[in-house]
Amino acid sequence: MDKQKHLKTLSSQSFLIAVLFSACVNQIETEIVKESSIPINFSAGIKQAVSTRVTDAGFENGDKIGLFATLTGTSLGTERYIDNLSLEYNSILVPEKTVFYPEGNAALDFTAYYPYQQDGLQTGSTVLPISVQTDQSTAKNHSASDFLVATQNNISSSNEVVSLSFRHRLSKLKVTLVPQEGENLEEMLKSSPKIVASGFFTKADYDLISGEISNTSAAADIIASGEWTQADETLVGKEIIVIPQHADADNQSIIIEWNGGIYTCPISKIDLESNTQRVIKIAISQADHTLAGIVGEIES
Incomplete structure (x- = not known):
């Protein structure tokens, strides 16, 4: 009888230990929480x-x-x-x-x-890989680039x-087209020029603790999102989400496909910061295939 009681006691203790451990759901290396x-x-x-x-x-x-x-x-x-x-x-x-x-x-x-x-x-x-879509013309890809x-x-x-x-944590470029002499704004709106940001890095690493962006890579062409509208004798509405990076005329440009022609606008030297947007105003004329573009100041 003593032996049976002893086995019964051991069995009860084992069951109790099993219950205690099954209640512990989260476990980290130094302690059980x-x-x-x-x-x-x-x-x-x-x-x-x-x-x-x-x-x-x-x-x-x-x-x-x-x-x-x-x-x-x-x-x-x-x-x-x-x-x-x-x-x-x-x-x-x-x-x-x-x-x-x-x-x-x-x-x-x-x-x-x-x-x-x-x-x-x-x-x-603490580092996540991040990227932007190279075709941001659809709402889904535009959101996925954020x-x-x-x-x-x-x-x-x-x-x-x-x-x-x-x-x-990313940056945004907004494009404004300023028609030059001889160009008709309404005709430009109907022709809907296509905007491509060329030479921008599309991949990087993001540190969730420091907020630092590093290891930028995979330079590519990025198709802009949005629809053109008229505003104060200009066309506005196209934008591109980009990874924060340094941009200059040697490596980055804005390409405009318009009425069968391709026009190139070099990017002025600038640092694109997190959580900011900049407006690029481009004076556009079909007579010039290399255009002049000015990158504006940071907008809130």
Whole structure:
């Protein structure tokens, strides 16, 4: 009987240990973190410094955002409490699975980015590869060329929504055509000149902690998005999302395909910064196949 009691006691202890370990959902290298019963809910908005989204200051239904969370004070490059969770925007942000705050007084730091990448961050890294589409003429490709980041730090467990305010991390060029003597603005509008940004890097690495963009590569031609409209005797409405980079006349230019002709406008020497847009005003005439273009100052 004593032997049977002893085996029964061991069995109960084993069951208890199994239950305790099965309750631990999140595990990082240095400690086991238990989830609480409080779910984490999110909302998202976009700061309006530069409108590169189709809907300018908001996300569209179906947009997917990637989310990381670490215990406050823990590096994103080492241990992650939430690792690249997909959030889909459908009027609200819906996570692919419900996530919970940790038990106790532990706070979380959140880092979110758009558009979502399935591979996320490599182990030990805080760097994401980013890129822009070479054909931005469709709304889908234009939106896919955007890259936005939001952070919220030291968020304690509560039933409050975690508000993610996104900032654009890329740059935008807006093109204005100024017809010269002999050119008819309405005829130009009907002919709808095609705009291509030539020689711009389309790939790079982005550090989610420092915000640094590095390893720019894959120079290519980028077809602009948008539709022409008349404004103060000019044509406006074409724009290109580009990775922040240095531009100069030796390497970058704006190419205009118009009435069967191809016109080239070299880019003046300039640094294209994150979260900014610049207007390129091009004086255009079919008599000149090399055009004069002026890159304007930064616009908010």
